[in-house]
Amino acid sequence: NAGVTQTPKFQVLKTGQSMTLQCAQDMNHEYMSWYRQDPGMGLRLIHYSVGAGITDQGEVPNGYNVSRSTTEDFPLRLLSAAPSQTSVYFCASRRGGGETQYFGPGTRLLVL
Amino acid sequence: AQSVTQLGSHVSVSEGALVLLRCNYSSSVPPYLFWYVQYPNQGLQLLLKYTTGATLVKGINGFEAEFKKSETSFHLTKPSAHMSDAAEYFCAVSDRGGGFKTIFGAGTRLFVKA
DSSP, X not given: OOOEEEEOSEEEEOXXXXXXXXXXESSOOSEEEEEEEOTTSOEEXXXXXXXXXXXXXXXXXXXXXXXXXXXXXXXXXXXXXOGGGOEEEEEEEEOTTOOOOEEOOOEEEEEO | OOEEEEEOSEEEEEXXXXXXXXXXXXXXXXXXXXXXXEOTTSOEEEEXXXXXXXXXXEOGGGOXXXXXXXXXXXXXXXXXXXGGGOEEEEEEEEESTTOOOEEEOOOEEEEEEO
16 A cells, blocks of 8 residues: 655745645545644644545635545645745545544645 | 643753653543654654553554653653654644544654764
């Protein structure tokens, strides 16, 4: 199993541009989530999904959209990038009823 | 609301010395507790977790943590540090019984001196 994969690894955007961060998992996990990691702040939950077609907001959802059309994929869309969205983004998944989250390798985003 | 406090953003130990990373949490219900490790330019990897049962939990790479309800703590320890332990460590808490949201601490970066 590849586990949780994320693309791209690194991206530079200009303010106002849009883009989609990709996340896929091959473990048939029901739950998937997106976090951002900023220095001194740990990981903060952006959006999460408990199954295909079901998503909800986390702690810091503004400026981001998600959808979950399949169990495997959970893309994160930045609608109009801002410098405050410069961060490292992690996708994670876990099985329903399980406790352990499995993390992808991350996407480092720089917004100029 | 749940919260996690990790005491010390940076901890430095000598190789072979005891590692102690502190974590305190607040939760209105008995929580699940986790320690994750992040090596440079990588994602987070589960080190150990407490869900129920024995309060002393053993994890990978010789780490262990003890859940102390009376102190609302879940400190991470390792008797003898190795150079390869240098990484960032995150304590996290989540609800029991299907609650989804996991709250992470700010992280503690561990430095190991030769």
